[in-house]
Amino acid sequence: MLKQTEGSRAVAEAIALCRPQVICAYPITPQTHIVEGLGEMVKGGELVNCEFINVESEFAAMSVAIGASAAGVRTYTATSSQGLLFMAEAVYNAAGLGLPIVMTIGNRAIGAPINIWNDHSDSMSMRDAGWIQLYAETNQEALDLHIQAFRLAEELSCPVMVCVDGFILTHAYERVDVPTQEQVDVFLPPYEPRQILDPADPVSIGALVGPEAFTEVRYLAHHKQLRALGLIPHLAAEFKKQFGRGSGGLIRSYRTEDAETIVVALGSLNGTVQEVVDEMRARGSLIGSVSICSFRPFPLAASREALMHAKRVVVLEKCLAVGLGGIVSDGVRKSLSGIVLNGYTVIAGLGGRAITRGSLTRLFEDAERDELEQVTFLDLNADVISYELERESKARRTGPTAEAILRRIGTVASGIG
Amino acid sequence: MEETIKFYQTGTFTVGNRLLKDDQRTVQADMHRTNSLNSGHRACQGCGEALGARYAIDAAMQATNNRLIAVNATGCLEVFSTPYPQTSWQVPWIHSLFGNAAAVASGVAAAQRARGNTGVRVIAQGGDGGTTDIGFGCLSGMFERNDDVLYICYDNEAYMNTGVQRSSATPPAARTATTPAVGNFPGNVFGTGKNVPRIAMAHRIPYVATASVSNLRDLERKVTYAMSIDGARYIHIFVPCPLGWGSASEDTIKIARLAVETGLFPLFEAHHGEVTARTPIRHKVPVTDYLKLQKRYAHLFRNPPDEARIGLIQMMADRNIADYGLLN
Numbered sequence: 049m050l051k052q053t054e055g056s057r058a059v060a061e062a063i064a065l066c067r068p069q070v071i072c073a074y075p076i077t078p079q080t081h082i083v084e085g086l087g088e089m090v091k092g093g094e095l096v097n098c099e100f101i102n103v104e105s106e107f108a109a110m111s112v113a114i115g116a117s118a119a120g121v122r123t124y125t126a127t128s129s130q131g132l133l134f135m136a137e138a139v140y141n142a143a144g145l146g147l148p149i150v151m152t153i154g155n156r157a158i159g160a161p162i163n164i165w166n167d168h169s170d171s172m173s174m175r176d177a178g179w180i181q182l183y184a185e186t187n188q189e190a191l192d193l194h195i196q197a198f199r200l201a202e203e204l205s206c207p208v209m210v211c212v213d214g215f216i217l218t219h220a221y222e223r224v225d226v227p228t229q230e231q232v233d234v235f236l237p238p239y240e241p242r243q244i245l246d247p248a249d250p251v252s253i254g255a256l257v258g259p260e261a262f263t264e265v266r267y268l269a270h271h272k273q274l275r276a277l278g279l280i281p282h283l284a285a286e287f288k289k290q291f292g293r294g295s296g297g298l299i300r301s302y303r304t305e306d307a308e309t310i311v312v313a314l315g316s317l318n319g320t321v322q323e324v325v326d327e328m329r330a331r332g333s334l335i336g337s338v339s340i341c342s343f344r345p346f347p348l349a350a351s352r353e354a355l356m357h358a359k360r361v362v363v364l365e366k367c368l369a370v371g372l373g374g375i376v377s378d379g380v381r382k383s384l385s386g387i388v389l390n391g392y393t394v395i396a397g398l399g400g401r402a403i404t405r406g407s408l409t410r411l412f413e414d415a416e417r418d419e420l421e422q423v424t425f426l427d428l429n430a431d432v433i434s435y436e437l438e439r440e441s442k443a444r445r446t447g448p449t450a451e452a453i454l455r456r457i458g459t460v461a462s463g464i465g
Numbered sequence: 466m467e468e469t470i471k472f473y474q475t476g477t478f479t480v481g482n483r484l485l486k487d488d489q490r491t492v493q494a495d496m497h498r499t500n501s502l503n504s505g506h507r508a509c510q511g512c513g514e515a516l517g518a519r520y521a522i523d524a525a526m527q528a529t530n531n532r533l534i535a536v537n538a539t540g541c542l543e544v545f546s547t548p549y550p551q552t553s554w555q556v557p558w559i560h561s562l563f564g565n566a567a568a569v570a571s572g573v574a575a576a577q578r579a580r581g582n583t584g585v586r587v588i589a590q591g592g593d594g595g596t597t598d599i600g601f602g603c604l605s606g607m608f609e610r611n612d613d614v615l616y617i618c619y620d621n622e623a624y625m626n627t628g629v630q631r632s633s634a635t636p637p638a639a640r641t642a643t644t645p646a647v648g649n650f651p652g653n654v655f656g657t658g659k660n661v662p663r664i665a666m667a668h669r670i671p672y673v674a675t676a677s678v679s680n681l682r683d684l685e686r687k688v689t690y691a692m693s694i695d696g697a698r699y700i701h702i703f704v705p706c707p708l709g710w711g712s713a714s715e716d717t718i719k720i721a722r723l724a725v726e727t728g729l730f731p732l733f734e735a736h737h738g739e740v741t742a743r744t745p746i747r748h749k750v751p752v753t754d755y756l757k758l759q760k761r762y763a764h765l766f767r768n769p770p771d772e773a774r775i776g777l778i779q780m781m782a783d784r785n786i787a788d789y790g791l792l793n
Contacts, residue, residue: 103606112568247534
């Protein structure tokens, strides 16, 4: 059914259609609307046979999810930012135990300085936790990916994060097509756990494992993700056949057929990138873009195939590996091993800074002329940086940095570009 | 005609199991006991925690007709019982993390409700570190939601698994690796620590009890009772640790009994936040009897003894006796 709704509501409705049995919730912006929606559905009797638990922290949220999943029920939670970091130990544990929990990340920056707006620092911090990570481009894809996520998680016994850009998607009202319960039931069969805490057949889960087997256990976790490289496109194809629209998959190329310059990005940013690609194509540029949906497992082969004929690749990242530069770029460059081309990392949109068509156009035109640094910070305010560095070089007790910068630039609109 | 119970030994309250009615007999005397924590595990000799866990889980198994799931915090109990491929647990058992046993148990309990498994009950268990410190947030959350979980804390008053470091359950003056017996005030400082049974009571949960491996029948009874009611329940069991306390393995029960008889560890039960029963002290003993058996207090008994701080510990015991009316 087509409806105009908020991204969070669309996700909540998708989750409800997946018939979860335990949902744990701890509030953090911008994830709140998702769990509020689900809480209302459970309380109102719309979502039946489901336990909705308000917990005292994100660490507890993931821990309750671990217990519920190990006891054999379909389990869901959602978080963002600091919440994901606070549950980090349990995030790794859920993957290590092979529990097919699905979690939405309403992507948000990590402090300090505290910041509620969108970037990918949160989910990227958990990229090696053993979870599959899927990034949604639109609200429709966010909805669709959750349905695919349960199927993927349960077939592999591996938890899945669906990463949805905070505010940009979670709080945006857009048209979405919400499938029927019958459609979802056909795509997503009831959960059949591989392991279950059952008094009729007692097992020990989470035992101490020493050096004699630890590597093998970890290898199997890796192997699971390698299997996902085959399963993710398979499920996307099956989904398309049944629901009549394409969503998910490993990566998607946009106008890359003869492209000399290819831009790589994750999530909602791809919409803006594609618009700029269209504008530049109209002016004669040979430019295209690639959207990575599956960041874990990282689609090395698909990425190589999509990018290998380009002259240059610009990786746009809403995250920063401090002291190195890019995070997504690492995977992209590995996928292009042995191929000579120019690779650029662009850090953009940190803490919700707007990534505008104007800025991207200038950036891509610089790239076409190969006038980019290896690592570029889009729309970095050089004046602020040089002033602050000079101030710090002159005095010892300069006080807190972020506050000093804000004092200097004053109250300004967040619109940059 | 009701037969009068005959006491076994003069001057004690010990009674022959065979003389009791079936429902009053100890679970451990039942040939059908489940041995939920089976023999062959790797606990130290004289481990109070292994003893307490064995009695507690077997009693819970009997009370639930073997329909029980156990969740374990990281710690000695977890490590000595499951060095895979060996596991001592003959009960569905999960270990997730150090600080989340109560929350994992909440999840297991929620799953039982979602699946309609009405008869399957859940126990979470951990040491004092996993309960009073790192797991405290999840524990309090489980309490306030009144989740259907019995949480058992095996309190040996320090982080024994990592090598005897102080926890918020470590008593004053006790020597641990992080409260060494050096300086002018050796051992753990006075005026610190956390009384988790009282904090549990402050949540007004249906049932809170303390128990000791010196009173094993009482321990079984409390666990059995706890499994007969719904909602959040908490049992705090005193379990001496020969390794961490510097006591003889064969003195575990004796030391646990002295903790009760001195008043240092009051045995009581509370319903919805109110104390409803306590175990009276039969033969009150001075705290020195208890302290002297443990090397962790050896610095109190140098020449001359640290009378001032021994006196403070005696005051703690006397205050417990007064607070709980243990000599009435």
